[in-house]
Structure formats: C-alpha cells, structure tokens
Amino acid sequence: MPRPRLGEPERFWSGWFDLVPAYRLAALRVILAVITLVFHVPKFNRIIADYAASSFHVPPAFPWLPIVSPAGSTALMIAQDAAAWGLLLGWAPQLCAWLLAMVGFYVMSLDPEFFAHNAHFHLTLLALIGCSADRVSLRRLLADDDAGARCPAWPERLIGIQLAIVFFYAAIDKILSPYWGVSGSSLAAQRLSTRGPAFDRLQRMSEAALPALARPLSVATILLEAFVAVAVLIRALRPIGLAVTALFVLYLEFMLKPGVFAWDVLAALLVFAPAGDRAWRVAYDPACRSCRGNRALLSPLDWLRRLRWTPMEDATSSTVRGELELVSPRGRMRSGFDALRALPIALPGPFLLALIVARSGGGFLAARGYGPWDDLPFLMLLVWLALWIPGLAPVLGQPVYTAISRAWDNWLTPARPGGDGDGSARCSHTRGIRVGDASA
Amino acid sequence: MDTANSSVQGWRRYAAVAFIGVWLGVQLVVPLVQKLGVDPFALRYRYARYSWAMFSRPVPRFEVSIFRMRAGGDREPVPGIERYVRGYRSPAPMPMIAIYSSDAEVLDRFTRLVTTLARERHDGYAYVASIRWTANHPGGSESVEIRADATP
Numbered sequence: 001m002p003r004p005r006l007g008e009p010e011r012f013w014s015g016w017f018d019l020v021p022a023y024r025l026a027a028l029r030v031i032l033a034v035i036t037l038v039f040h041v042p043k044f045n046r047i048i049a050d051y052a053a054s055s056f057h058v059p060p061a062f063p064w065l066p067i068v069s070p071a072g073s074t075a076l077m078i079a080q081d082a083a084a085w086g087l088l089l090g091w092a093p094q095l096c097a098w099l100l101a102m103v104g105f106y107v108m109s110l111d112p113e114f115f116a117h118n119a120h121f122h123l124t125l126l127a128l129i130g131c132s133a134d135r136v137s138l139r140r141l142l143a144d145d146d147a148g149a150r151c152p153a154w155p156e157r158l159i160g161i162q163l164a165i166v167f168f169y170a171a172i173d174k175i176l177s178p179y180w181g182v183s184g185s186s187l188a189a190q191r192l193s194t195r196g197p198a199f200d201r202l203q204r205m206s207e208a209a210l211p212a213l214a215r216p217l218s219v220a221t222i223l224l225e226a227f228v229a230v231a232v233l234i235r236a237l238r239p240i241g242l243a244v245t246a247l248f249v250l251y252l253e254f255m256l257k258p259g260v261f262a263w264d265v266l267a268a269l270l271v272f273a274p275a276g277d278r279a280w281r282v283a284y285d286p287a288c289r290s291c292r293g294n295r296a297l298l299s300p301l302d303w304l305r306r307l308r309w310t311p312m313e314d315a316t317s318s319t320v321r322g323e324l325e326l327v328s329p330r331g332r333m334r335s336g337f338d339a340l341r342a343l344p345i346a347l348p349g350p351f352l353l354a355l356i357v358a359r360s361g362g363g364f365l366a367a368r369g370y371g372p373w374d375d376l377p378f379l380m381l382l383v384w385l386a387l388w389i390p391g392l393a394p395v396l397g398q399p400v401y402t403a404i405s406r407a408w409d410n411w412l413t414p415a416r417p418g419g420d421g422d423g424s425a426r427c428s429h430t431r432g433i434r435v436g437d438a439s440a
Numbered sequence: 441m442d443t444a445n446s447s448v449q450g451w452r453r454y455a456a457v458a459f460i461g462v463w464l465g466v467q468l469v470v471p472l473v474q475k476l477g478v479d480p481f482a483l484r485y486r487y488a489r490y491s492w493a494m495f496s497r498p499v500p501r502f503e504v505s506i507f508r509m510r511a512g513g514d515r516e517p518v519p520g521i522e523r524y525v526r527g528y529r530s531p532a533p534m535p536m537i538a539i540y541s542s543d544a545e546v547l548d549r550f551t552r553l554v555t556t557l558a559r560e561r562h563d564g565y566a567y568v569a570s571i572r573w574t575a576n577h578p579g580g581s582e583s584v585e586i587r588a589d590a591t592p
Contacts, residue, residue, distance in 0.1 A: 017447040017456065056524040056556050058549050113549075115489045115540045124467075131459070152448045154456055158463060169471045169492035176475065176485040179497035179578075189498035189576060258494070 016157055019150035021276030022134035026090070026141050026149075027303040027349040028159070029097070029129050031267040032122075033088035034353060036100060038360035039260045040122055041084050044107055045077045047114050051107075061109040068110065076103055087129075090137030097130030118259035124162060125264055131155040147276045147305035156271035160232055163245075163268055168229035174222045184214025187221070193257040196372020198379060206255060224248055232272070242269055253359075254378060263356050270304075273348060278308035279329035280346045285311070290409055294324050303349040323405065337401035341387040355380060489540050498576035500538040504550060507531030508557075508565040508590075518557060518567065525553070533572070543578065546571065551586050558588035565590050 051057070052073035060067070068076065080103055086096035104123040108115045134151040174180040180187070188211045195203040210217070228248065231241020246266060253262035282298070284291045295309060310327075326339040326346065334342050344351035355377040362373035387397055448456060474491035476483040487497050507515040507530055518530040528534065538546050550569035557567040569586045 015447075016460070017453060019447065050526040053526045054524060056553055058552060112489065112541050112545055117492065117494045117540075120490060120492075152456070154448075154460060158460065161464065162467065165467050165471075166492050169475075170494050170496075173475060173487075173491060173493040173496045177487065177493070177496040178485070179487075180495075186496065186498050190495065191499075256495070261494070 016152075016154040018153050020153040020156070021147070021305065022132075022136050022149035022151040023141070023147075023275040023304050024271050024273060025129065025132040025134040025151060025156055026136035027275075028125075028267055028270045029090070029093055029132065029134070030088060030138060030141060030303070031270070031349065031353055031356065032097075032125055032129055032264070033084060034356060035122065035260050035263055035267065036084045036087065036126070038357070039263075040100075040104070040119065041080050043119075044104060045080060047107055048073045048076050048080075051110060051114075058111055060111070065106070065109055076107075079103065087126075088138060090135075090139070090141070093134075094130045094132070097126045097132075101127040101130060116259065118261035118264070121166060122260050122264050125159065125268060128155055128159050128162060131158070141303050142300040144299040144302050144305070144307075147278060149276075159268055159271045163265065164229045164233050166229075167225045167232075167245075171222050171225035171229060174218070174225070180218060180222075182215060182219050184216075184218040187218050188214040190256065192255050194372075195254075196375045198372075198375055198382075199254070238272060242272055245269060250381070257374070263352075263359065266352055267356075270349060270352075273304055274306065274329075275304040277329075278305060280306045281308050281310045281327040283325040283327075284309035290323075293408060298343070298347070301347045301350040303347070306346050336405070337387075337393055337397045340401055340404075341384070341397070344384060487542075497578075500543075500573065500577050501535065501575040502538065502546070502571055502573045502577070503533040503535050504572075505531055505533045505570045506550075506553070506568070507570075508561075508567050510565060515568075516565075524557065533570075535574070547584065547586065551588075554586055554588040558590035561590040562592055563590050564592045 048068065052068055052070045057067060079099060083096040083099045083103075085091075087093050087100065101123045104119060104126070108119065108123075132151060132155045134149065136149050140146075140149070177186070179185060190210070192203065192207055192210075224244065225248075227237075228241060228245045231237035232245065234241075246269065249262040249265045252258055282294070284295060286292065298307060299309075323336040324339045325333065325335040326342055327333045328342070328346075358376040358380055359374065362376035365371070365373035386392065447453075471491040474488040475485060475493070477486070487493055505515070506518055506521060506528065508518050509515055515531045521528050521530040541549075550571060554567040554569050558565075561567070567588045567590060571584045571586070573582050
C-alpha cells in the first residue's frame with residue numbers, strides 16, 4: 001500500500017495568513033454538510049419539535065435565553081434544513097455554517113439532556129468552517145477545471161489545533177476521572193455496540209478480552225489520546241499521528257458507535273492532506289474512449305486537485321490497452337487493478353463521503369430492522385484493505401478488475417447493430433496496435 | 441477569487457487575529473473550568489458538559505415512573521403526561537440515561553415536573569416520580585421517590 005503524504009500544510013505554526021489551496025476546506029465543508037444533513041439536522045430538528053410540543057421545561061443554561069415557541073421551532077427547523085443544503089451547495093456557506101452552529105448551541109443550552117459531546121464537536125467544526133473563505137461551491141469543486149483557488153490558511157490551522165485540544169482534554173479527563181484512571185473499571189463497564197454476522201466473532205473476542213485487558217487498555221487509551229493531541233501539531237509525528245487517529249476513531253466507531261464523532265474527526269483530518277498540487281499523474285489520450293470515460297468519472301471526484309491528466313506520449317503499454325494508469329507523487333507507476341486500489345488514497349474526500357453515506361444509510365436500514373446494515377462502512381473498508389493482501393491481486397483482484405473494466409468499457413461503448421461493437425475493453429484507436437509488453 | 445500569494449491584510453487581519461485569540465482562549469479555558477471549577481484554591485474534578493470528557497465515566501442508567509395516587513390508593517396514570525413532556529408515559533417505568541447530567545440535575549428535573557403537575561391540577565392527588573438507578577450510579581440511594589401534593 002502506498003504511504004499517503006500527510007505532511008501538509010508545510011508550515012503549520014507560521015504563515016497563518018498566507019493563501020493556501022482552498023480545496024481542503026471546501027472538501028471538508030462538503031463532508032461536514034453531508035454529516036449535518038444525514039445525522040445532525042434530523043436529530044436536532046426532532047429535539048426542537050419535541051421541545052416545542054412539551055409544556056414542561058427545565059430552566060435553560062442561561063436565564064436570559066428565550067424559550068422556543070411552536071412558531072419559532074418551525075422556523076428553526078426550516079432554517080437548519082436550508083442552511084445544511086446551503087452549506088453543501090456552497091451558497092453563502094459561511095452564513096449557513098454559523099447559523100447551524102448557533103442554532104445547535106442554542107438548542108443544547110435549552111436543556112442539559114440535549115447536550116452531547118459528539119454534537120459539541122460537530123458544531124465546533126461547523127463554526128470553524130464558517131470562518132473559511134474558500135469560495136469553492138460544490139459545482140466548482142466537482143468541475144475540476146482549475147486548481148488555483150486559494151484562501152487564508154488560518155481556519156485550517158485552527159481546525160488542526162481544535163483536534164489537538166479535544167484529544168488533549170479527553171486524555172486529561174481520563175487521568176483525573178475517578179471512574180477511568182488506571183483501574184479500567186469504566187472501560188470494563190462500557191456497553192459495546194452490536195454487530196452483524198460478518199463481525200460477530202471479532203465483537204465477541206473484544207467483549208471477552210475487555211474485562212481482562214481493561215487496565216492496560218485504560219492506560220493505552222490515555223497515552224493514545226495524548227499522543228494524538230501532540231502528533232497532529234508536530235510535523236515530524238504527523239504522518240504516524242494521523243494514521244493512529246484514523247485507526248483509533250474507527251475502532252471507537254466499531255466498538256461504541258459514538259454518533260458522528262468518528263466521522264467528524266476523519267473529515268477534519270482532511271486539513272492535513274496535500275491539495276492543489278496535481279501530484280498524481282494519470283495517463284490520458286483524448287482520442288481514447290476509455291481514457292475519456294475514466295476522466296469523466298474521476299475528475300469530479302478529485303476534490304483536492306491531486307490528479308494531473310498527462311498526455312499519451314508519456315504513457316506505457318497499459319495505457320494503450322485502455323487501463324487506468326496512475327503515477328504516484330513518489331514516482332511509482334500503477335496500472336489496472338493496482339491503480340484502482342490506490343484511488344482512495346489519491347481521492348480521500350469522496351472515499352470518506354462514501355463511508356459516511358454507507359454508515360448513515362446502513363444505520364437507517366438497521367434501525368428499521370432490515371439487518372446489520374450499519375456494518376456496511378466496515379465491510380467497505382475491509383474489502384479495500386483486502387485488496388492489498390499480497391498474493392490476492394493475481395488470484396482475485398485482477399479478474400475482478402478485468403470484469404469491472406470490461407463492463408465499464410461496454411457501458412461507454414453501446415453495442416450498435418451492424419457495428420463493430422464487440423464488447424471488448426479496448427480503446428477504439430488502439431485496435432491494431434501491437435503491444436510489445438510481456439504483461440499485455 | 442484572488443489567486444495571488446498575498447496574505448490577509450488590513451482590518452481583516454486584525455479581526456482574524458482577534459477571533460483566533462478569543463477562540464483559542466475559550467477552547468482552552470472553558471473545558472478546564474468545566475472540569476475543575478473556577479476557584480483555583482479548591483480545584484475538584486467533576487464530569488461535566490463542554491469539557492471533552494468522552495467516555496470517561498460509565499453511563500448512569502435509571503428507570504423513572506411518573507404516576508399519581510390518592511392516600512392509600514394505587515398508582516394511577518397521569519392524564520396527558522405527553523402534553524407536558526413529549527415521549528413520556530405514565531405510570532409504566534421509563535428507562536433513561538444520565539449521560540451528561542448529574543444526580544442533582546436528574547432529581548431537579550423530576551422535582552420540577554411533579555411540582556408543575558401538582559400546581560396545575562389541584563385535584564387532591566399526590567404526583568410522584570419514582571426513580572430507580574439501575575446501572576453505574578455513582579453513589580447514594582439506589583431509589584428515590586419525589587412527591588408533590590396537589591391540594592384541591
């Protein structure tokens with residue numbers, strides 16, 4: 001598996017007011033908007049509706065805070081929906097983000113029962129994304145016709161520091177808490193989330209191991225959170241820090257399903273991703289139907305502007321065969337199946353969004369009794385990781401890739417009666433070209 | 441969109457610096473105060489909201505039954521409880537969690553509720569919230585009953 005370059009932004013502690021590629025914040029905004037639409041707004045609108053329909057209320061956190069009326073609650077719910085869509089589409093995104101954040105904090109202040117740490121983190125990120133001046137709408141993000149959008153760096157610096165603050169205080173709290181400490185009693189008392197048959201064995205193993213390992217795991221969690229807090233701020237530690245953070249929050253999501261927290265953290269890690277550098281090269285020939293199809297599919301997914309479509313002259317035999325060919329920023333060439341499995345690393349935003357949509361959709365189905373669909377993001381991750389198992393590529397990966405590639409090419413080339421549509425996965429212009437590569 | 445490599449200038453820069461300073465100040469101070477209190481000579485840890493205290497204590501769980509009764513009588517449902525708090529039922533016990541609330545806040549909530557019920561009804565009943573802690577209760581009695589008499 002290629003090691004993603006996670007060292008951006010180059011100068012974290014300086015250059016707060018320099019202009020940096022706007023695509024990181026724009027991609028983060030789109031992902032936050034989707035999380036807001038599928039998790040946050042439905043939850044908070046339900047809270048607002050229930051609150052307005054109840055005549056009994058405890059006093060709000062601040063005595064001067066107005067109690068929401070039935071008419072006001074309707075306005076708040078409509079405003080939340082409109083703001084979430086505005087945030088997604090990039091229409092007045094700063095206003096929309098701040099509106100969502102303010103309404104969220106207002107609702108959480110109305111009643112202690114409405115507070116949740118994961119909602120607190122989500123609202124914090126919304127407020128910070130409301131500071132972004134990226135001005136890259138969803139349409140522009142998907143268009144991939146430029147890589148020149150710039151915006152001030154300070155909002156993404158603040159998001160990085162915010163992550164560090166959250167993990168720092170989470171570690172401090174666990175040190176000070178009489179329930180956590182080093183005893184492990186709190187960890188042993190956690191109720192683990194239920195999983196479907198695919199992960200049943202893993203879940204039972206975790207449940208069996210937790211009481212015995214509670215003490216070392218308690219200490220390890222404190223150390224891990226403290227390490228994450230430091231690592232996201234120190235450049236030398238950041239690559240390993242970001243990998244550890246991603247694994248840690250995915251583990252949390254798998255074991256405890258803590259609302260949107262894991263997905264928000266993963267989205268926030270995008271501020272450390274390289275952007276606007278066109279460092280991944282993709283061989284491209286405008287005359288090649290397969291290349292055009294690949295470009296039409298992948299360009300809208302290139303939110304961070306990492307792909308550069310290079311002329312055919314630089315291409316190798318695999319490109320001539322119509323296969324996808326990627327050259328990584330480190331210069332390693334990947335083609336066919338090898339390139340396909342590297343795409344999520346080059347295009348992390350859409351990959352993360354796919355996982356979030358799978359989690360949301362899966363959770364929706366699972367809550368209605370259609371089975372353990374909330375395992376879907378983990379199955380997707382498992383399949384993707386399985387693609388990197390040595391020896392699997394020639395046995396399973398390559399045939400699957402060939403089938404997908406053939407179907408993709410056939411879809412791009414509708415069979416015409418009497419025509420030469422033979423369903424082959426070749427580029428039209430390459431017929432007759434003899435490829436001298438042994439792998440061809 | 442300005443694509444030049446110029447930095448943020450003028451009043452926008454001062455505004456941004458002020459915002460960053462306030463933001464970091466709030467983000468650093470509020471969780472600390474929430475966890476330890478405001479008195480530097482009497483710092484005492486508490487599990488609190490707005491302090492990034494994720495999972496650092498087991499979630500206290502309890503059941504609460506809200507009902508009304510006459511002296512020596514049986515438990516009766518509170519009519520229209522749904523109108524007071526949507527989602528509540530009476531007199532069957534309702535499982536709840538106090539994930540972000542303290543004991544005192546739980547007691548305060550149900551004290552206020554039964555007091556409100558009694559104040560509005562004036563029907564001679566006693567309005568009762570019976571709380572039974574079922575898991576991870578930090579201390580004190582495992583069951584509490586809060587009564588408010590609705591004098592006719």
